Amino acid sequence: MSDQIESILHEARVFPPPAEFSAQANVKAEDYQRMMEKAASDHVGFWADLAREKISWHTPFTVTLDDSNAPHYRWFSDGQLNVSYNCLDRHLAEREEKTAIIFESDAGDVTTYTYKELFDEVGRFANALKNLGVQTGDRVIIYMPMIPQAVIAMQACARIGAIHSVVFGGFSAEALKDRIHDAGAKVVITADGGRRGGKVVPLKAAVDQALESGGHCVEKVVVYQHTGEAVEMKATRDLWWHEAERGMPDYCDPVMVDSEHPLFLLYTSGSTGKPKGIQHSSGGYLLNAIITNEWVFDLKDEDIFWCTADVGWITGHTYVAYGPLALGKTIVMFEGVPTYPDAGRFWQMCERHGVTVFYTAPTAIRALMKFGDEIPNQYDLSKLRLLGTVGEPINPEAWMWYYRVIGKERCPIVDTWWQTETGAHMIAPLPGITPLKPGSCTLPLPGIDAAVVDEAGNEIPHGNGGYLVIRKPWPSMLRTVWGDDQRYVDTYWAKFNNRYYVAGDSARRDEDGYFWIMGRIDDVLNVSGHRLGTMEIESALVAHEQVAEAAVVGRPHEVKGEAIVAFVVLKGEIPTGSQRDALVQTLRNWVAKEIGPIAKPDDIRFGSNLPKTRSGKIMRRLLRAIARGERITQDTSTLENPQILEQFMQK
Numbered sequence: 218m219s220d221q222i223e224s225i226l227h228e229a230r231v232f233p234p235p236a237e238f239s240a241q242a243n244v245k246a247e248d249y250q251r252m253m254e255k256a257a258s259d260h261v262g263f264w265a266d267l268a269r270e271k272i273s274w275h276t277p278f279t280v281t282l283d284d285s286n287a288p289h290y291r292w293f294s295d296g297q298l299n300v301s302y303n304c305l306d307r308h309l310a311e312r313e314e315k316t317a318i319i320f321e322s323d324a325g326d327v328t329t330y331t332y333k334e335l336f337d338e339v340g341r342f343a344n345a346l347k348n349l350g351v352q353t354g355d356r357v358i359i360y361m362p363m364i365p366q367a368v369i370a371m372q373a374c375a376r377i378g379a380i381h382s383v384v385f386g387g388f389s390a391e392a393l394k395d396r397i398h399d400a401g402a403k404v405v406i407t408a409d410g411g412r413r414g415g416k417v418v419p420l421k422a423a424v425d426q427a428l429e430s431g432g433h434c435v436e437k438v439v440v441y442q443h444t445g446e447a448v449e450m451k452a453t454r455d456l457w458w459h460e461a462e463r464g465m466p467d468y469c470d471p472v473m474v475d476s477e478h479p480l481f482l483l484y485t486s487g488s489t490g491k492p493k494g495i496q497h498s499s500g501g502y503l504l505n506a507i508i509t510n511e512w513v514f515d516l517k518d519e520d521i522f523w524c525t526a527d528v529g530w531i532t533g534h535t536y537v538a539y540g541p542l543a544l545g546k547t548i549v550m551f552e553g554v555p556t557y558p559d560a561g562r563f564w565q566m567c568e569r570h571g572v573t574v575f576y577t578a579p580t581a582i583r584a585l586m587k588f589g590d591e592i593p594n595q596y597d598l599s600k601l602r603l604l605g606t607v608g609e610p611i612n613p614e615a616w617m618w619y620y621r622v623i624g625k626e627r628c629p630i631v632d633t634w635w636q637t638e639t640g641a642h643m644i645a646p647l648p649g650i651t652p653l654k655p656g657s658c659t660l661p662l663p664g665i666d667a668a669v670v671d672e673a674g675n676e677i678p679h680g681n682g683g684y685l686v687i688r689k690p691w692p693s694m695l696r697t698v699w700g701d702d703q704r705y706v707d708t709y710w711a712k713f714n715n716r717y718y719v720a721g722d723s724a725r726r727d728e729d730g731y732f733w734i735m736g737r738i739d740d741v742l743n744v745s746g747h748r749l750g751t752m753e754i755e756s757a758l759v760a761h762e763q764v765a766e767a768a769v770v771g772r773p774h775e776v777k778g779e780a781i782v783a784f785v786v787l788k789g790e791i792p793t794g795s796q797r798d799a800l801v802q803t804l805r806n807w808v809a810k811e812i813g814p815i816a817k818p819d820d821i822r823f824g825s826n827l828p829k830t831r832s833g834k835i836m837r838r839l840l841r842a843i844a845r846g847e848r849i850t851q852d853t854s855t856l857e858n859p860q861i862l863e864q865f866m867q868k
């Protein structure tokens with residue numbers, strides 16, 4: 218009997234917040250009640266109050282939400298502000314000497330910046346950019362290692378109203394080139410190289426390669442000297458960061474921009490081959506960045522907040538470069554990887570810097586969990602008080618390990634659901650209030666109207682899966698896809714006649730209304746927390762001279778979340794033996810070159826044709842079954858060429 222009860226309890230594990238945590242939390246039960254009521258009765262007024270309270274406006278807004286051209290919503294549109302002013306200048310009176318950034322290099326060297334130092338660095342570099350001819354509205358590509366200069370470059374762009382687009386340093390020259398072209402960038406900011414896991418990543422060389430074929434508008438390439446490795450500098454185009462700054466004053470007047478002025482573009486994968494430039498605003502974006510750091514991460518003045526995401530992803534924007542700084546808090550930045558010099562690196566850094574709030578991805582947790590408890594147990598993790606995860610559903614086993622071994626059963630875990638497009642957390646626990654269930658991102662934040670709906674857009678009963686949608690606009694929502702308004706409407710709004718934002722995820726709610734994210738509904742893979750479009754990888758494969766056709770699907774993977782399986786039809790004969798192995802290797806490296814190492818297929822299978830219906834549609838569900846090694850039980854009667862399934866089953 219008691220066993221039975223145990224197992225039932227085990228299935229429905231719920232972790233209420235510890236009383237001590239609740240007592241000190243930024244959002245307490247009564248605040249939550251008040252906020253939920255206000256948001257329900259006056260959605261627009263709710264956001265207006267927050268925007269007035271949290272942002273330093275240069276010109277206060279009078280229009281909160283302009284929905285006259287929906288789904289192109291505009292927030293606080295007649296207000297003016299500067300995001301960098303909000304992150305730096307407004308803290309100087311009280312926090313000049315407070316540490317803004319603690320940076321640890323790959324090799325373990327530590328550098329810190331106070332708010333005043335960061336303010337000066339940003340001002341000087343902003344002046345340098347201006348001096349190079351960068352103007353408000355110009356696009357600047359930032360292709361940097363995870364070092365403070367990446368944040369300085371972002372903040373400097375924000376300071377002068379230039380629109381930055383950070384490209385993850387792990388992307389290839391080819392991927393960088395597409396983004397440079399699509400954004401119409403005038404300047405590229407990079408470094409000679411980065412260091413990760415003891416190896417040098419040659420960033421400048423990739424920039425050279427991306428620019429070499431021409432057809433772009435890049436006038437200048439600014440290169441931060443970081444590794445000291447030799448790089449080629451092109452006489453009129455390239456200059457060193459320190460040269461660009463020579464003679465520049467520390468102070469740069471912040472340019473006040475309209476609230477809707479684009480703060481940045483960030484490219485992300487969709488279900489077609491071409492990445493989308495997700496366009497974010499200034500005022501609306503900043504607001505959700507601020508409140509989620511305050512509500513979900515419960516940030517306090519004495520906190521040391523470490524979000525391990527690279528600035529190349531949205532997480533590194535909202536929870537590294539902008540949100541915590543807008544609150545005047547202290548962040549940790551780390552250039553390296555979690556397993557170098559050994560799998561204790563994260564925990565060693567938590568101890569060394571006294572990290573109190575730690576935010577990472579389930580894939581990292583799973584990877585580190587494999588090394589066992591002894592490694593984290595060697596470090597003093599007693600300063601930690603709150604843990605977070607993002608990027609994909611966390612499996613309960615990893616959640617429990619994180620909770621037990623890292624958080625010592627003291628620290629709430631905030632599992633935060635959001636996207637590049639949403640700008641900030643949407644569905645996430647409030648750590649002082651929300652009882653936690655391992656694997657669920659729990660409940661929507663105040664002001665966020667998330668729902669699970671059926672094909673007709675009707676909310677479905679709890680317990681069933683459906684489309685995850687957001688039914689009311691929110692300030693940090695994406696504004697459009699850069700240069701492609703139609704794609705914005707088609708991708709995110711058309712499905713339910715422009716009424717709801719369609720996240721592209723499926724989800725279900727349980728009997729308590731908790732959200733459980735089930736995965737993507739489009740052809741997007743989630744590999745180590747990175748979104749990759751299957752079409753993007755397919756296009757890369759087909760670009761290889763030996764490949765005629767390719768289809769890519771995901772397969773569950775215990776560390777990465779999903780592994781990439783590619784089904785390839787060659788132009789010539791299918792090779793055998795070592796030649797086959799060599800071709801697999803060639804194609805994997807080819808994809809790494811075209812997109813980046815994160816997109817390398819884990820498994821490549823060859824066949825003389827892809828399984829298609831008589832109307833020529835690739836039958837992906839069959840490929841998924843083959844990728845998982847499942848027996849084909851599905852109906853194959855519509856399949857034109859059943860015999861090729863056998864071929865693809867062979868490794």
Ligand code: PRX
Nearest residue numbers: 607608609610632633634635636637734748
């Ligand atoms: O599928 C969801 C998954 O990641 C997607 C968004 O990816 P991206 O734009 O790259 O942003 C990642 C960081 C915000 C979502 O559509 N996802 C993100 N967070 C979670 C998640 N799935 C489940 N639980 C989460 N906490």
